[in-house]
Amino acid sequence: MKKKHIERNKDSIACSGYKRAAAAMVAACFLMSGCSSSESNDKTEGNTPAATTEAAFTSELVVSVEAEDGSFTGSAKKETSVSGYSGSGYAGGLSKDGDAISLTFNIEKEGFHDLKFTCSTTGGFKSNYVFVDGESIGTIDLDSSAFTEVTIPHVWMENGEHEVKIEKYWGFLNVDKLDVMTGAPFDTSIYNVSPSLIDKKASDNARRLYKFLVDNYGKNVISGQYSEEGAFGREMAAIKKETAGTGSSLGEGGKLPAMVGLDMSYYSPTSVENGGTGTSIEKAINAWENNTIVTMCWHWTAPSEYLKGTWYSSFYKEHTSIDLDKIMNGQDDKGYQLLVRDMDAIATELAKLRDKDVPVLWRPLHEASGGWFWWGNCSAESYIKLYRLMYDKFTNEYELHNLIWVWNGQSPLWYPGDDVCDIVGTDIYPGEHVYTSQYPKFIETADIPSYRKIVTLSENGCLFDPDLAVRDGAMWSYFGVWSGDFVTGQGTIITYNEQYTDSEMLKKVYNHENVITRDELPVLTEYEMAPLAE
Template sequence: MQPVKRHNRNARCLWLLLSLGVVLNASGANIVLEAESGTLTGTTVSTSTAGYSGTGYVTGFDNTGDSVRWNFTATNGLYALQIRFRSPFGEKGFDAILDGATSSGMFPQSSSFTTFHAGLMELTNGNHTLEIGGGWNYYEIDRALLIPTNAPAPPGAVPATLVDPQATFATLMLMRDLVADYGKITWAGQHNSSEITYLQNTTGRKPLIVSGDLIDYSPSRVAFGGMPGNYVENYIALENAGHAQSLIWHWNAPTNLLNTTEQPWWSGFYTAATTFNFATALANTNSPEYALLLRDIDAIAVQLKKFSAKNIPILWRPLHESEGGWFWWGAQGPEPFKQLWRLLYNRLTTHHNLHNLIWVLTSVDPDWYPGDDVVDVVGVDAYPSDKTDPLSGTWQALLARFEGKKLLALTEFGGMPDIEKMQRFGVWWSWFAPWTGDTYGPRASPSATVVRIYQSPATFTLDEANAVPSQFVLSTTASNGAPQFLGTGPRGSAYRVFAVTNLALPLANWSQISTGRFSGGVFTLTDSQWTNGVERYYRLRKP
């Protein structure tokens, strides 16, 4: 399968929502940058609209290159950027360029001058330049304000539970491991297993999470000759190497593909490539179109059951980037989308009895949220112009909604995210996953950056992860009838075995019953604390 070609969606990747919850108590003076005092390119100072600060504001952002720029000095530290703006003609994208690094944001519609909270910036002692302009233009700038601040605290604990009450033990354990590390370290992930070799050759390490795409199993692709081959079987094999599994599904529309030169059948997941209206299909459960929705979901269930049969949990991320509208499942607005999400959840979980799925929603717009009862993790797909952007505005906005409720993850990124910088900014994604290819994959970032991030204490890679054995067999062959384990793993690698009788207890309450190293790649263990007739759960971890 060829990686899906990405589209331009930078405008909503960064400062889409208000930056909330930042504590502004750092020492140092505010840096006030009045627009009328900046250097203007293609813009002019005006006083026509009341409510501005200073002696005026800057207008005339009409063409590419129109901007206002300030030179200023600062001391070391983090600063919260606030932009006072007016956008009377609707929401407008803008670019903010700090010392040559461009970030994009979106001003909401506002007929009066309003403050936009644009996240955090990191400044060093000395001179700096900030420029605002570009994007969609047709807005007005009153001033920029940089307020010294401290990094927000790491996120609070979230429940180590899943929305599926019948989730398998292995699926619960994956979620519990993610929860245990949340706010402490960020798991390294990667889209497309073909990138693993590059990452290992470049950094000496492998991603802990590997993401695949069930796109070619869409029935309309198969009908046109698409051949997924052994794609799923190859991804199942990755679990034997210790990788956690994530899957997306670029769902080719069930029917009504344009199949033209400009919009061929294999681009049928895009809104522009199909006339299929899923809202109409959902409105009539007796319609042929609704039956096609079920047909497609059932086809994907066949593949997901292959993972379930191997007891492999999946970070399942369907119907992603809905609010962007570029995929057909986002083309009919938020209400039909939420209905489709629930149909997918119920069909897979209840009808097909798939209980190995951790449900990951990729969405930042509250209007598109289908509900706490059908979402385990909230993800962000970000393709910023500046690959070192910490996405602090997006993080803070999501944290304000989901603190203590849901894990937050950077489910796609255009390049290698600067996880160290993100954590300095108080941004603690559960995991990150660069896209694939030369433009948006890890090779889009300098190799030195890739090495630094993969070898950083801030990042959790496969090589540092739990020692998951290739065999972990529970038997009752001991003379006293107690459970006995037989396992194989990396020769000489350390392990610890924990046990508990109540699965609801936090990991800190599990009892360690053994510790050691794989001798010759094999270990055996008998649980001497076992009591006949008492249900007991076990887990194997690397120290």
Template structure:
């Protein structure tokens, strides 16, 4: 036992010795300054003043060999929840969450693939107003096989849903499915790239009363059925317009009613009164979209179902009152659709990263995140690794909305095993700013990326 203990201690000591700490005050500073008034920092000071978009810290590190490193940030966040952006060698990086804190805290910033020789790591402003003390670099441990489950959380899931989750599990870590939000944008990819995305992303937004009564309409369910008949996979988001309380002003028109700032609807108060009128309207909306999901079930279409998306951002009303109200709503939605309406074609996709918001393994099939970084085709490894930790690698992970597509080579190098990506619609795919046509063609031609023609027969 003594020898074993000594061996373990030696390994721990070896790992610790491999960790390199780089102090922010010794880096190259752009628009930021060194300070020392907030006690508890390491080194001789810390860096503050992230208040302009171009503000950044640039660390330089000379690596003896090309290797993947775990990157951590030591920061203080006295001004609320923030985000920073990490860029390696001026190309490719990750958005990193910096939760509010008044103590010096270490947070994972994903991984960086350092080249032999000089490397730069930039900490860019993003949401700003935080303090940076240092970064650490530790050689990444080899990742073992995934431990994900492919059994749907709904015990009554139908054969279609089981087949879909099983298929996703079979390609997880081996390939990534291409996806595109909106039928018109998917058609643009087909016409301009010469290949069709495997996944079509559509929306149940315009199927509820608060929007239909104001003139909205949609044929997204029809698009989904048509794509499925071609052998494709579909995913639905739901920009849930507030059931009541829309401001309907010039600044906040009715069609923006899913935003927190566009309604006085209070989800916490509504859930506290299950016999109240607002709760009745809430359930009515769920029942209304159940009709559309039933059409998909009857057509043999399993759905990657992503309601209550981006909740922790609080910009949508379902996240505006914090995690407890949102998690309660998720459970109500799950129970109403699966038990009451017997919808067994749904794969439940959760869409927030913070552990405080997670509704639980028993009601989630897939975990996911939405990330937007203009022109950056990095692997989004910090977010991926946070989702990996969220469920201890028990759930498949998806990039359910992206602005810029991830470079397949970087995905493989960083072991960022997103099972699919779905590019947002319009200018995100077609304007050339977020993704050049040349790069999109390169992605769709990569053998790691699966397109519609390559997923035929996935149900079997």
């Protein structure tokens, strides 16, 4: 097994339990000797703008395939009722699960290609799956009754025959044709991010952790795992045991994730009113004392006055009558005060971590644009107002300078601004045993801020293949596999669950030269600090 080149302090601080760095043999097309800029994080002071070098590239057509000439599964069929198509018609009829349109073609030269689909939808926005040679590469997301181009970029294809399959997810998609184009070279400037946190009073350990993230961004991926039991919970035990190999029932020699994910849900006033007892603060302190990175989300249970279902599920819109548009537009002052009360309660708890200088990758109000949580069951404008209110209260009123702000709204329309976000993330649950790098989502997320920020896979179901991430240039800063069945079952005996990621891929990931595990972390409390923003 190759040793990893993990970016550390200039003097390579010694630490028991991690390997000495050796030069990693990584694809030179995008791994660089220095990934950070020396300027401030204010976009007016020289951070790298999004989408720079790719703009100069001119893509060329490789092959064009008329969708009506493809093969059909289920209800899919050739149609002609929507005008504006090329050829003799288009492919439609995606209405039932399993319906699919398959297009085959030959590629003469291997490399990265852009798949440019010409499509339309019936009945507004629709999302549908796309597979290349049986591997999921993303979705066609469109809201247009007229035929419109939708591109999935940077898809690796070797020379020879290939199959692109469009399969029903939401359905009601009409596919006119597919143009396979030469792909742009990878834009290495994507990893040139700010060397400073947005908080001009960021704590020492927050600056140390952020410097470690910046130093490794584009080179290595930090392993992460959510576990309500903390850094040594059952998910961690299952991973350690499974990666230890044969003959080691207690997990000797196995690997542990470098980061633990925790939830502040049980600190919400509604949770406390109903007997909930939060333990994440103590577990965060314990994790940091054991040289483990901490990330936190908040499944915010709605104020009791707005409950219309079970309290413990009231972060879902179906279980609450809360109307965030009215609250943030000044039409429901009581609701506003209750949300402020809840934020005060969480800030008070997070202050315990501040007082011990435990840095936290803080990911509030996540997955908003999906609409399933109450903070996303509103306009983007109301969500942004709430996010910015929280940032102001936590940073300026409560002085929580230990927080590194991770935005995870999933859509550029819901982005709250470069000035209140350090890291941009996305959550991806692609199914079972889907090991692609998820490059399209990586680049889509990277392009949301005005200026480059670290990009993370803030939640995921199955792991991705690190070799594909290296090949594609989708070097997520870290990943955070969700807890429970995504890793282990609920039985008394802790065993690894292969439903989403099989054992071999788990071992490959945790032993990969470009994946950082807990034993390979430097002493984070002694790491060099990032400069403060000016």
